[in-house]
Amino acid sequence: MTSQISELADFGWNAFFSSQLDIDELNAVTPVRVMAVHRDRIHVAGPGVDTLITPFADAAGGEEAAATVGDWLLLDAGTTRARRRLQRSSLFKRRAAGTSRKLQLIAANIDTLFIVSSCNQDFNAARLERYLALAKEAEVVPVIVLTKADLTNAPEDYVQAAANLVPGILVELVDSRNADSVARLAPWCGRGQTVALVGSSGVGKSTLVNTLTGSDCIATQGIREDDAKGRHTTSGRALHRLPAGGWLVDTPGIRELQIIDVKAGVDEVFADIVALAAECRFADCRHETEPGCAVRAAIEEGSLEAARLDRWRKLAAEEEHNTISLAERRTRDRAFGKMTRRAMKDKQSRRGD
Ligand SMILES: Nc1nc2c(ncn2[C@@H]2O[C@H](COP(=O)(O)OP(=O)(O)OP(=O)(O)O)[C@@H](O)[C@H]2O)c(=O)[nH]1
Numbered sequence: 001m002t003s004q005i006s007e008l009a010d011f012g013w014n015a016f017f018s019s020q021l022d023i024d025e026l027n028a029v030t031p032v033r034v035m036a037v038h039r040d041r042i043h044v045a046g047p048g049v050d051t052l053i054t055p056f057a058d059a060a061g062g063e064e065a066a067a068t069v070g071d072w073l074l075l076d077a078g079t080t081r082a083r084r085r086l087q088r089s090s091l092f093k094r095r096a097a098g099t100s101r102k103l104q105l106i107a108a109n110i111d112t113l114f115i116v117s118s119c120n121q122d123f124n125a126a127r128l129e130r131y132l133a134l135a136k137e138a139e140v141v142p143v144i145v146l147t148k149a150d151l152t153n154a155p156e157d158y159v160q161a162a163a164n165l166v167p168g169i170l171v172e173l174v175d176s177r178n179a180d181s182v183a184r185l186a187p188w189c190g191r192g193q194t195v196a197l198v199g200s201s202g203v204g205k206s207t208l209v210n211t212l213t214g215s216d217c218i219a220t221q222g223i224r225e226d227d228a229k230g231r232h233t234t235s236g237r238a239l240h241r242l243p244a245g246g247w248l249v250d251t252p253g254i255r256e257l258q259i260i261d262v263k264a265g266v267d268e269v270f271a272d273i274v275a276l277a278a279e280c281r282f283a284d285c286r287h288e289t290e291p292g293c294a295v296r297a298a299i300e301e302g303s304l305e306a307a308r309l310d311r312w313r314k315l316a317a318e319e320e321h322n323t324i325s326l327a328e329r330r331t332r333d334r335a336f337g338k339m340t341r342r343a344m345k346d347k348q349s350r351r352g353d
């Protein structure tokens with residue numbers, strides 16, 4: 001059993017997952033990790049397992065029921081039947097485009113989020129703060145990776161600006177094309193660790209991935225999938241093995257993460273302002289013209305940047321807007337479910353059965 005646990009650790013298994021099953025259950029199941037999700041099949045892998053299974057959704061239902069990349073599933077030993085999904089240590093989700101605005105699961109059980117920005121005009125504090133809020137909410141460790149260090153004369157200015165965003169934030173400066181430089185990221189890419197990358201177009205994410213994997217085909221590398229129509233490849237969402245022993249989540253969706261249900265994350269990134277606001281004379285202070293406003297006082301005194309307050313207002317407003325509309329949708333869905341159930345009942349009682 002110890003050796004099984006040890007092999008599972010290669011796939012990212014740790015005490016958090018072990019603690020969710022007892023030894024009897026562990027003997028009756030094969031834990032596997034979701035490598036990729038295709039339309040009608042899930043690619044799972046684990047020690048001695050690499051197979052496709054039918055889609056699995058948690059019996060509890062709800063918007064987060066479906067299995068997603070990075071999830072741990074328990075197969076009945078010797079079968080490809082999943083019996084349960086383990087609780088997630090982290091989860092990234094996003095809202096679908098279009099009118100339905102359904103929640104889509106992007107990836108689960110990620111340890112570290114590399115927030116990629118380059119040392120040039122792409123550097124944008126507000127954008128970094130959005131990603132930081134997402135990471136904090138998901139309880140994923142954020143690391144700001146500043147690329148194109150080789151293209152600026154003053155990389156330290158960017159490092160300083162990034163470090164100022166949140167106390168204690170990890171910032172690494174790299175030339176994404178250079179393996180020696182990218183080696184700075186090794187501490188988060190070791191055995192069993194799972195990392196994901198976010199950042200705007202052109203900052204060097206693909207370049208970084210290629211350097212980390214020591215290949216130049218990651219963007220086109222697909223998972224082979226057997227189905228009724230024969231073999232085909234897909235370059236969709238997937239976990240990729242890193243030479244250092246870790247796993248890299250490479251999903252298109254992760255680039256479209258939205259600020260939703262992340263109030264705690266936003267509060268964490270702006271903990272300084274939240275703490276100041278608690279000192280305002282009025283509990284509902286809007287930090288505008290109210291007397292006894294500790295936030296305005298800090299700005300006047302120079303200990304808080306007015307621009308930072310602006311960014312917090314915008315992010316908090318965006319978060320609130322998205323979250324409220326999602327809550328409305330949930331209520332509407334529940335009401336619709338009740339209505340259809342009632343209609344079915346009425347129909348049945350009219351039929352007399
Ligand atoms: N000099 C230098 N060039 C870099 C560095 N990182 C990336 N580049 C170049 O920047 C360009 C864009 O890099 P990509 O890796 O394609 O960027 P991306 O983030 O994957 O962009 P999208 O796929 O559009 O989201 C390429 O021409 C890279 O060679 C770096 O650290 N230094």
Ligand SMILES: [Mg+2]
Nearest residue numbers: 205206207219
């Ligand atoms: Mg790319």
Ligand SMILES: [Zn+2]
Nearest residue numbers: 280285287293
């Ligand atoms: Zn105030």
